[in-house]
Amino acid sequence: MSQPVAPATGSGRIRTPLPFPTAAKPAVADPQLRANLHRATRTIRAKRARVVDEVPDWEALRDAGSAIKADVQRRLPELLEQFEASVTAAGATVHWARDAAEACRIVVALTRAAGADEVVKVKSMATQEIELNEALEAAGIAAYETDLAELIVQLGEDTPSHILVPAIHYNRAQIREIFQRRMPDVPADLSDEPAALAEAARAHLRRRFLSARVAVSGANFAVADTGTLVVVESEGNGRMCLTLPETLISVVGVEKLLPTFTDLEVFLQLLPRSSTGERMNPYTSMWTGVTPGDGPQDVHVVLVDNGRSAVLADPVGRPALSCIRCSACLNVCPVYERAGGHAYGSVYPGPIGAILSPQLTGVADNASLPYASTLCGACYDVCPVKINIPEILVHLRQQAPHPPAERAAMGVLSWVMRSPRRWAAALRLARAGAGPLGAYRMRRTGARTLRRLPWPGSAWTRSRDLPLPGPQTFREWWGKQ
Amino acid sequence: MVGEAVSARDEILARLRTALADSPPPVQVPRRYRRVDDRPDLIATLVDRLEDYRAVVHHGIDALPRLLSEVDRLAVPADLPADWLTGYAGQVHRDAPALSPAVLDDLDAVLTGCAVAIADTGTIILDAGPTQGRRALTLVPDRHICVVRADQVVGLLPEALTRLNPRAPQTWISGPSATSDIELNRVEGVHGPRRLEVVLVGSGA
Numbered sequence: 001m002s003q004p005v006a007p008a009t010g011s012g013r014i015r016t017p018l019p020f021p022t023a024a025k026p027a028v029a030d031p032q033l034r035a036n037l038h039r040a041t042r043t044i045r046a047k048r049a050r051v052v053d054e055v056p057d058w059e060a061l062r063d064a065g066s067a068i069k070a071d072v073q074r075r076l077p078e079l080l081e082q083f084e085a086s087v088t089a090a091g092a093t094v095h096w097a098r099d100a101a102e103a104c105r106i107v108v109a110l111t112r113a114a115g116a117d118e119v120v121k122v123k124s125m126a127t128q129e130i131e132l133n134e135a136l137e138a139a140g141i142a143a144y145e146t147d148l149a150e151l152i153v154q155l156g157e158d159t160p161s162h163i164l165v166p167a168i169h170y171n172r173a174q175i176r177e178i179f180q181r182r183m184p185d186v187p188a189d190l191s192d193e194p195a196a197l198a199e200a201a202r203a204h205l206r207r208r209f210l211s212a213r214v215a216v217s218g219a220n221f222a223v224a225d226t227g228t229l230v231v232v233e234s235e236g237n238g239r240m241c242l243t244l245p246e247t248l249i250s251v252v253g254v255e256k257l258l259p260t261f262t263d264l265e266v267f268l269q270l271l272p273r274s275s276t277g278e279r280m281n282p283y284t285s286m287w288t289g290v291t292p293g294d295g296p297q298d299v300h301v302v303l304v305d306n307g308r309s310a311v312l313a314d315p316v317g318r319p320a321l322s323c324i325r326c327s328a329c330l331n332v333c334p335v336y337e338r339a340g341g342h343a344y345g346s347v348y349p350g351p352i353g354a355i356l357s358p359q360l361t362g363v364a365d366n367a368s369l370p371y372a373s374t375l376c377g378a379c380y381d382v383c384p385v386k387i388n389i390p391e392i393l394v395h396l397r398q399q400a401p402h403p404p405a406e407r408a409a410m411g412v413l414s415w416v417m418r419s420p421r422r423w424a425a426a427l428r429l430a431r432a433g434a435g436p437l438g439a440y441r442m443r444r445t446g447a448r449t450l451r452r453l454p455w456p457g458s459a460w461t462r463s464r465d466l467p468l469p470g471p472q473t474f475r476e477w478w479g480k481q
Numbered sequence: 482m483v484g485e486a487v488s489a490r491d492e493i494l495a496r497l498r499t500a501l502a503d504s505p506p507p508v509q510v511p512r513r514y515r516r517v518d519d520r521p522d523l524i525a526t527l528v529d530r531l532e533d534y535r536a537v538v539h540h541g542i543d544a545l546p547r548l549l550s551e552v553d554r555l556a557v558p559a560d561l562p563a564d565w566l567t568g569y570a571g572q573v574h575r576d577a578p579a580l581s582p583a584v585l586d587d588l589d590a591v592l593t594g595c596a597v598a599i600a601d602t603g604t605i606i607l608d609a610g611p612t613q614g615r616r617a618l619t620l621v622p623d624r625h626i627c628v629v630r631a632d633q634v635v636g637l638l639p640e641a642l643t644r645l646n647p648r649a650p651q652t653w654i655s656g657p658s659a660t661s662d663i664e665l666n667r668v669e670g671v672h673g674p675r676r677l678e679v680v681l682v683g684s685g686a
Contacts, residue, residue, distance in 0.1 A: 004495070004498075004499045004502075005487075005492055005495035005496050005499055006496065006499060007496045007497070007499055007500040008496060036664075039664060040664055040665045043664070043665045043666070044665045047665075056515070057513070057514040057515050060511070060512075060513040060514040060515075061514045063511050063513070064510055064511055064512055064513070064514060067508050067509070067510040067511060068510050070505070070508045071507075071508040071510060073505070074501065074505045074506075074507070074508060076497050076501070077494045077497045077498050077501075080493075080494065080497075081494070084490075090648065095489075096488070096489040096490040096493050097489060098489050098492060098493060102489060146672070147662070148660050148662040148663070148671065149662035152662070165661070165662055165665060167662060167663075168665070171664060172663055172664060175663060194660075194663040194664070194666055194668040195668045195669075195670065197663055198660055198663070198668050198670060198671045199670065201671065202670070202671055202672055205672065206586075206672075209582075209672065210582040210583060210586060210621075223647070226647040226648060227648075228647055228648070234658070234659050234660050234661065234671070235658055235659070235660045235662075235671035235672050235673065236620065236658040236671055236672035236673020236674070237671070237672045239616070239620050239652065239672075239673055240620065240672055240673075242616075243616045243617050243620055244582055244617060244620075244621075254493065254497070261642065261647040262639075262642060264642060265516075265638055265639035265642050266514070268638055268653075269514075269638055272602075276661050276667075278655070278667075279530060279533075279601070279602040279603060279655070280599075280602035280603065280604045280653070280655035281655065282534070282654070282655050282656050282657070282658055282659045282673070283652065283653065283654060283655075283658070283673060284651075284652070284653035285616075285650075285651070285652055285653075286647075286650065286651040286653075287650045287651075288647065288648045288649075288650070291609070291649070291650050293579065293615060294609055294615035294616055294617075294650055295615070295616055295617075295650055303493070305493045305496065305497075309493065309496035309497050309499075309500050310500070312497060312500035312501065313499070313500035313502075315503050315505070318505075
C-alpha cells in the first residue's frame with residue numbers, strides 16, 4: 001500500500017491580488033457602479049422572492065438538495081468512477097486534471113487534435129477559474145464567448161463581476177458603447193434598448209455558431225448513474241455550442257456530480273428560481289455521450305480537481321462544494337452590493353466566494369476574504385442548498401493568519417474577560433479614559449462614537465466607528481435599583 | 482509510488498479518499514417535496530405560464546393550417562404525421578437526409594411535436610423521440626411551432642422526469658430565447674428561436 005496522497009490546493013483566477021478592503025475602495029467610491037449594482041440586485045431579489053414564494057414545498061426541496069449534495073461529497077470517489085464508466089460507455093472520452101494548468105493543456109491538445117484554431121464557448125465558471133481563454137490564446141487558438149454578458153465582458157477586455165451576470169456592473173449605455181467600439185458589424189444607430197443590444201449580439205455571433213467546429217462548455221450537473229451532462233441557460237447560445245460543432249469539450253469540477261438522473265427533479269426546481277428568478281430558464285440541454293446523427297460526435301469531459309480535494313478535506317468547510325452557482329447569495333449580500341464582484345479578486349465573488357476561494361487556495365493565500373462579510377446571514381437564508389455560509393466564514397477566520405499585534409491584544413483581552421473583577425475594573429478604567437473625550441465629541445457632534453483612533457487602534461477605525469463606553473454598565477444600574 | 486508516474490485520475494481519486502478520512506456518516510435524503518400535482522386544470526396552468534414567457538398558444542389542430550399559411554419554407558422531422566400538413570401549400574423541407582445548419586438557417590419555421598410538457602413551469606421537453614427530430618432542427622430556424630397533446634401535459638417537474646429517456650439528448654424549452662444580462666431585465670429573442678408557438682390538441686385543450 002502506498003502513502004496516502006494529500007489533498008491539494010488549486011491555481012488559476014481564485015486568488016485576491018489585493019486585500020479585500022483595498023480592492024473594494026475604488027468600487028465603493030464609484031457612484032455609477034454602486035447605482036448599477038443597486039438597481040440590478042434589487043431587481044433580481046424581488047424576482048426571486050416572487051417565484052420562490054409561490055412554491056409551497058420550497059423548504060422541502062432545499063432540504064433534499066442539501067442532503068443530496070452531502071451524500072455526493074461523502075461518496076465522491078465512487079460516484080466519479082461510476083460517472084466515468086457511464087459516460088465512457090455512451091461514447092465520450094473522460095480526462096482528469098489535477099489543476100488549472102493541466103486542464104488547460106488538455107483542452108488545448110483536444111482543440112488542436114480537432115484541427116481547429118478557434119472555439120466557441122458556453123458561459124462556464126470552471127473555464128473562467130482555470131483561465132482557459134488566456135491559455136487558448138497563448139496557444140494561438142481564439143476563444144469566443146457566446147453568452148451575452150460574457151461577450152460584453154470579453155469585448156470590454158474586463159473580467160466577470162458576478163456568477164450569473166458577469167456584466168452586472170455595466171448599464172445599457174455602457175454596453176452600447178462597448179458594442180460600438182468592438183463590434184465591426186454593429187449598426188451605426190444602435191440604440192441602448194436591451195432588445196436592440198440582444199439583436200446586435202445575435203447578428204454578431206450567428207455565422208460563428210453555424211461554422212464552429214469545436215465548442216467548450218462547463219456543466220451545471222453531471223449525473224453519475226447515466227453519464228448525462230446538463231447545461232442550464234437562457235439565450236440559446238448554449239444550445240448552439242452544444243449541438244452544432246463536431247467536437248464538444250466540457251470542463252467540469254468534480255463536485256458537480258449528482259448520484260441519479262432522478263435527483264435532477266430537485267435541482268432543476270431549485271436553480272432557476274434562485275438564479276434568474278424565473279419558474280424555469282428558457283433552455284436546458286442534456287446530453288449523454290454521443291448520439292449518432294444528433295449533435296457532436298466527438299465528445300470529451302475534463303474532470304477538474306484544482307483545489308476541490310482540499311475543500312473536501314475540511315469537514316466544516318466541505319459544504320462549500322454543494323454550491324450550484326445560482327448567485328442568490330451575491331444578490332442579497334450588503335457587502336457585495338456595495339463592493340461589487342471585482343473586489344473579491346477571484347472568479348467566485350460574494351458570500352460563496354468568500355468561503356470557496358480561501359478553501360480552494362488555502363486560507364493563507366486569501367486571508368482577507370473570510371472578513372468580507374457582516375455575518376448578517378442573509379446568504380444562508382436564500383441558499384437553495386442551505387450552505388451555512390456564516391458558520392464557515394467564522395471557521396475560516398479562525399484559520400486565517402492574524403498579525404502579532406492583534407494576537408497580543410486578543411490575548412490580553414481574553415485574560416481580562418476571564419475574571420469578573422478584572423473586567424469590571426477594565427470597564428471603569430475605559431470609562432475614565434474615554435470620559436472627557438466622549439463628552440467633548442458629544443458636545444461637538446452629538447455622536448456616541450469615535451471615527452478615528454491613533455495607531456494601533458487605527459486598524460480598527462479604518463473601516464468602523466468605535467462606540468464609546470456608556471455612562472454606567474448594566475450591572476451598576478442593576479445594583480442601584 | 483516512487484519513480485512511477487501516477488495518472489491524474491488515480492491521483493485525484495486518492496486525494497479525495499484522503500480528504501474523506503473522517504468518514505462522514507451516511508446521508509438519508511428527505512424527499513418530502515411534491516411529486517404529483519393535485520391541481521384540477523393543468524392545461525390552464527400551462528397556458529398561463531407559456532403566455533407569461535410570451536410564447537403564443539393556439540387551441541386545436543385546426544389552428545395549424547392558418548398558422549402555417551404564414552410560412553413559406555417549413556422544416557419538419559422525417560416522421561412528422563402527414564395530417565399535420567393537411568392543406569399546407571408551402572415548401573416542406575424534411576430532415577432526411579439531415580439538413581445542413583446553413584439550409585436550416587434559411588428556412589422560416591420548424592414544426593414538431595414534443596415528449597412531455599410541465600404545466601407548473603411552462604416547460605416543453607423534446608427528447609429526440611417521435612415527431613421531434615434531432616436537436617439542430619428545432620434550434621436554427623427562427624420560429625418553432627410545437628404541437629403538444631393534452632395527454633403529454635404533467636403538473637410538476639418530477640412527473641416529467643419519469644416519462645423521459647435519460648440517455649436521449651434533451652432540450653427543455655420554456656418560452657422563446659431570452660436574456661436577462663442587461664440590467665437583469667428579461668428581453669426575448671437572442672440566439673434560439675425568437676418565436677415559440679404552441680398548438681394544444683386533444684381533450685381539454
